[in-house]
Amino acid sequence: MDQQLDEIAAPPAQAALTAEDVRAAAERISGKVIHTPTLYSRTLSKIVGAEVWLKFENLQFTAAYKERGALNKLLTLPAEAKTRGVIAASAGNHAQGLAYHAGRLGIPVTIVMPRSTPIVKVQQTRGHGAEVVLEGDSFDEAYAHAREIEKARGLIFVHPFDDREVMAGQGTVGLEMLEDAPELDTIIVPVGGGGLISGVAVAAKSVKPDIRVVGVQSSQYPAMYLLKRSEPVAGGGDTIAEGIAVKEPGMLTRAAVLEHVDEMRIVSETRIEEAISLLLDIEKTVVEGAGAVGLAALLPAKNGAYRPEFVGRKIGVILTGGNIDPRFLANVILRNLARSGRIGRIAVLLDDKVGELSKLAGLFTRNGANIIEVSHQRIFGVLSAKSTETEIEYEIRDKDALEGLLLDLDEAGYAYEVMTISGRRPGRSLRGRH
Structure with a gap:
């Protein structure tokens, strides 16, 4: 791209x-x-x-x-320019489109990419027959190098957008x-x-x-x-x-x-x-x-x-x-499933005793929430050695079902926080119960 x-x-x-x-x-x-x-x-x-x-x-x-503009540009080049070849600086769609159609037309093509370009993009571009030059730590450096090669080899530079034929x-x-x-x-x-x-x-x-x-x-x-x-x-x-x-x-x-x-x-x-x-x-x-x-x-x-x-x-x-x-x-x-409430994570403070997790899981089951993952944290941020912070990742039908689950957690007296993309939203005070 x-x-x-x-x-x-x-x-x-x-x-x-x-x-x-x-x-x-x-x-x-x-x-x-x-x-x-x-x-x-x-x-x-x-x-x-x-x-x-x-x-x-x-x-x-x-x-x-992108291949539409690249192809139109290639087809409008004079025969002599097609023989010499074209060059562009791109790490994505412009590179793919130009390399594909230049290769199909038998026009030599060179693409300059930053050294940080993912290998899959480099391989895809080379797969279309392009010579790929990795140069620079940023796109600007790759672009500048492409213009240098353009002058040195007498190639035609194909701009990704600022060109009438493109x-x-x-x-x-x-x-x-x-x-x-x-x-x-x-x-x-x-x-x-x-x-x-x-x-x-x-x-x-x-x-x-x-x-x-x-x-x-x-x-x-x-x-x-x-x-x-x-x-x-x-x-x-x-x-x-x-x-x-x-x-x-x-x-x-x-x-x-x-x-x-x-x-x-x-x-x-x-x-x-x-x-x-x-x-x-x-x-x-x-x-x-x-x-x-x-x-x-x-x-x-x-x-x-x-x-x-x-x-x-x-x-x-x-x-x-x-x-x-x-x-x-x-x-x-x-992330979008989490934003819509269909998957989520809740941190619940539990007494570290046999059966406590089973009781908690029962509330999830009652509200139709499928538990995906459970993790425990007994040391950092937990005020009592007899307590554990349990994080439960779950999937649930919708936000209405989630509200039912949170209501059950409140009525059962649990201290919990709902973990969201932007941070934690407290239910009851997770840190002040013990």
Whole structure:
């Protein structure tokens, strides 16, 4: 997944992207990338209070939309440039898309990745026939090294987003959406450097001038959101949406966004996690963090209220990619189960006597809670040698069932704390009983 670009060398002067550019790209790449489905989601529509269609770009061969722009760029290169080869700096979807299509076309390709790039991504990129150069401790250092190699070898640098042909290729997503679901009145697009939303906005408005195009970013990397508000660019930090973790958007893309995009929004990390889990649970589809931010922007407020600006609208949401580490995905799923109350952990203070754990387990059984794991702690933080702190991890039907369990614990006189993602929530005083 593409990391942030702290400093971006401005590309050669290029004319503004046009709808004709996107249509030409669509004809050029037709049959060489998957025309992914745009499908109506009855369940998600009910959840968010709008009519929702999903564009499954995570079903591309490389599991991301990035190969559209990469392929269009490669196909527009002159023959001599194709012989010399291309180069890019990327640790993710751009690398995969460029390497795959360059390999398929017989074009030499070099990808520069930071030394910290997971080995699986390095192997996947090499598997497409790319020469992989590991250089630098950060993406910025890898990017700088790629530009040095570009000059030294006379290669063509393929920018992940700030390139007219790349933007045009990405814009074909918008044309396909309106071909498959012409009733759409809103398209929601994840935004990092801005290549996708630039192409989609230009293409969509050429077909349907009154369509609303909304961009979404992680609150950790809100660069385009701030630019749209005429505020200084800022941001950076850990985010689940690594694929759109861009500190500084492109020059071509920012111009396109300012002209053609109706609104920019930001979403929290928690909301992105919820969207990933919902898509897996409801649509049975795996989406990475960057690919889930569009749905995250639609989710109801914490009090359950619909987003009034989206209620009743016909909305297309682009699921931009599905490249997420399985272990990381498992963690997201478990965290969301904990957040919803379906799994949890309770620390209970017990007398260290025979039968006490059995009595406690009976309360869990009575409330339909399945005990997953039990651990004891008799030393640290326990005030009496005759007591033990017992942590019980459980799964339960829902929050209502959990409230029944907590009520039983209170009535039985137990001191306990409910352990949550954000910390511990006391029931009775766990530390003051003995």
